[in-house]
Amino acid sequence: MFSIEANQLTKQFGTFTAVDHISFQVNEGEIFGFLGANGAGKTTAIKMMSGLLLPTSGTAMIAGFDIRTQSKLIKRNIGYMSQKFSLYGDLTVFENMQLFGTIYKIPRKELKDRIMNSLRELDMEKQADTLVDSIPLGWKQKLAFATAILHRPKIVFLDEPTSGVDPIVRREFWKLIYLAASKGVTILVTTHYMDEAEYCNRISIMSEGQIKLIGTPDELKKKMEVNTINDVFVKFVKR
Amino acid sequence: MKELRMILKKEFIHIFRDTITLALVLAMPIALVLLFGFTISTDIRNAKISVLDQSKDTQSKTLVNQLSASGYFQVVSYPHNELEIDDDFKNKGIKLAIIIPPNFEENLSKEGNATLQVINDVSDLNVASILNNYVRAVVQRYTADYNDNSSRGSAFDITVKMLYNPESNSVYMFVPGIITLIMVLVTALLSSITLAREKETGTMRMLLITPVKKIYIIVGKVIPYMIISFISTIAILVISVTVFKMPINGSLLMLLFLCIIFMLTAASFGMLISSISRTQVDAMMITMMGLFLPTVLLSGFLFPLNSMPMVFQVLANIFPAKWFILAIKDVMIKGSGFFDIWLYLLILFVMAVVFIIFSLSRLDKRN
Known part of the structure; x- marks a missing residue:
């Protein structure tokens, strides 16, 4: 069974087709990159897969659940982190994690242990009672990721998780992604950074709502006869 | 239920950590009553x-x-x-x-x-x-x-008797008005602005992507502001009674019940606003145009309704403020009880239900 299985997934807004019959599968524990220019339809696709939007036609199975009829079950089994940093700035690190953990119905005591554990992993134990507004952006991003996987989802959607943070933090962030994937969490990540695309197990390149290319980074490089994913993207756009 | 408690806790943290807004919200009603009471008096002497x-x-x-x-x-x-x-x-x-x-x-x-x-x-x-x-x-x-x-007696013996407000005291007019304004401002405006803020910062999407029930998100937003506006209402009443000698002729319990019903209506209007607005500015503008102005102009608070053109008299009926002011004046000044104002209560309640159903259906849209 695939972790994500999209089948002719389509979304139209009036006459505009944001996502145009996309089909792809993602395996459990895989890191799947979603590439494409702005407006290519990545965010709309993620919204449909996470149960925020109903597709116009087509369907997708997320963790074995149908996005049309089982959005409640899907929501329990996914985590999400968006391009905009989206924890509460006027709540402390601990309060933020406690809020989302409680919403996901993690029992109180268990929740406290999990929060302390993940703060230890992030080396942020000392910041537990610091307001999120007063910690650096890179830390906030890592914290948002830790919060998104606190309830141990089967799939995590990361919508441009590293935009605006420096290369060092981006590398640390990817370490966290690998760590989660090694525990069997499926990662679907959109990014603008082509070097990050190289870190993915497989990538797809979207344009005008359609998936134009899909495969491992090496396969795509070979196919387009270039040396980097950046060149793949440039060549693809020129075509 | 635990989730609702958690969301409530979070909202209260937002409110209490934003001390400037909190101070403003608590001080504003008191300042308004004192301002209106001492300056905007329609009684003229000498x-x-x-x-x-x-x-x-x-x-x-x-x-x-x-x-x-x-x-x-x-x-x-x-x-x-x-x-x-x-x-x-x-x-x-x-x-x-x-x-x-x-x-x-x-x-x-x-x-x-x-x-x-x-x-x-x-x-x-x-x-x-x-x-x-x-x-x-x-x-x-x-x-x-x-x-x-005179020995002649009179053909034009006119007697005037002032009912309910024998001293033509203008306090009687503005206290119900201010209570209405405060409830509208605090419950509708503040709750809709903070909900719109969550849409702007993206935390709303975080919440919507979780399995939490949408009604919890909204109720969690609205209840804290209802509590604050209830406290404000009581503060206004205490000042009106002690400083301006405003009578409460009806039962206090009836009055508070009426206020709670109106708060519900105002809060559900706030929900409606936040369900159709995307940004804080939207929320502010819609509250000002759709709720605040009609409350000031079309409620009979400052300008008598029956001297307005027919169009506006009819229009006034669709805004909750008119019905609330009618009811609260009856309770405070005439001493009316439940059976005198049940129709107003019913109208306010039905309005609240309609607003809630509409805004829930807006938030629930997945298309």
């Missing part, structure tokens, strides 16, 4: 007037005496002709002049009526019409006295 008495007989003097004894007027000048009256308006700052024509007493006793000319400074329309009413009241009292004393 207005300066001139009297041109062309009769100078007993009756005309009695009338002038009664005018100055009423407390409303202070006669500052006795001009000799109409030209001097004009002067008084320009130089002595009089608000009104009264001309008593010659043969006042004679006309009164022989023909049973006499004329009196009143000249107004209508550059301030409100003051002019209030003063006119005062003159009319004094003259009526005078006429009544005259009829009692």
Whole structure:
């Protein structure tokens, strides 16, 4: 069974087709990159897969659940982190994690242990009672990721998780992604950074709502006869 | 339920950590009542007037005496002709002049009526019409006295009795109005703004992507502000009763129940606003145009409804404020009970239900 299985997934807004019959599968524990220019339809696709939007036609199975009829079950089994940093700035690190953990119905005591554990992993134990507004952006991003996987989802959607943070933090962030994937969490990540695309197990390149290319980074490089994913993207756009 | 408690806790943290807003929200109602109470008074005392008495007989003097004894007027000048009256308006700052024509007493006793000319400074329309009413009241009292004393009896015996607000006290008018404004501002405006803020910062999407029930998100937003506006309402009532001697003739319990129902209506209107607005600015503009202005203009709080064009009188019916002000005035001033105002309560409640259903359906849209 695939972790994500999209089948002719389509979304139209009036006459505009944001996502145009996309089909792809993602395996459990895989890191799947979603590439494409702005407006290519990545965010709309993620919204449909996470149960925020109903597709116009087509369907997708997320963790074995149908996005049309089982959005409640899907929501329990996914985590999400968006391009905009989206924890509460006027709540402390601990309060933020406690809020989302409680919403996901993690029992109180268990929740406290999990929060302390993940703060230890992030080396942020000392910041537990610091307001999120007063910690650096890179830390906030890592914290948002830790919060998104606190309830141990089967799939995590990361919508441009590293935009605006420096290369060092981006590398640390990817370490966290690998760590989660090694525990069997499926990662679907959109990014603008082509070097990050190289870190993915497989990538797809979207344009005008359609998936134009899909495969491992090496396969795509070979196919387009270039040396980097950046060149793949440039060549693809020129075509 | 645990989730709802958690969301409530989070909202209270937002409120209490934003001390400036909190202070503003708690201080505003008190400031408003005191401001309205001490400055915007429609009662006028000792207005300066001139009297041109062309009769100078007993009756005309009695009338002038009664005018100055009423407390409303202070006669500052006795001009000799109409030209001097004009002067008084320009130089002595009089608000009104009264001309008593010659043969006042004679006309009164022989023909049973006499004329009196009143000249107004209508550059301030409100003051002019209030003063006119005062003159009319004094003259009526005078006429009544005259009829009692004269042997002839009277064909025009007019009696005026002021019901419910015998002193024509303007506090009675604005306290219900301020309570309405505060509830609208705090419950509808603040809760819709903070919900819109979550849409702007993206935390709303974080919440919507979790399995939490949407009704919890909304209820969690609204309840804290309802509590705050309830506290404000009580503060307003305490000040009105202690400082301005506003009576609460109906039952206090009925009054509080009415306030809670209206708060529900205001809160559900706030939900409606936040469900159709994307940004805080949207939320603010829609509340101002859709709720605040109608509350001030079309509720009968500042401007009497039945002197408005028919269109506006009909329009006023769709805004909750009108019904609430009718009901709260009945309870506070007339001492009405549940069976007198049940219709208003029902209207407010139905409005709340309609708003809630509509906004939930908006938030639930996945298309």
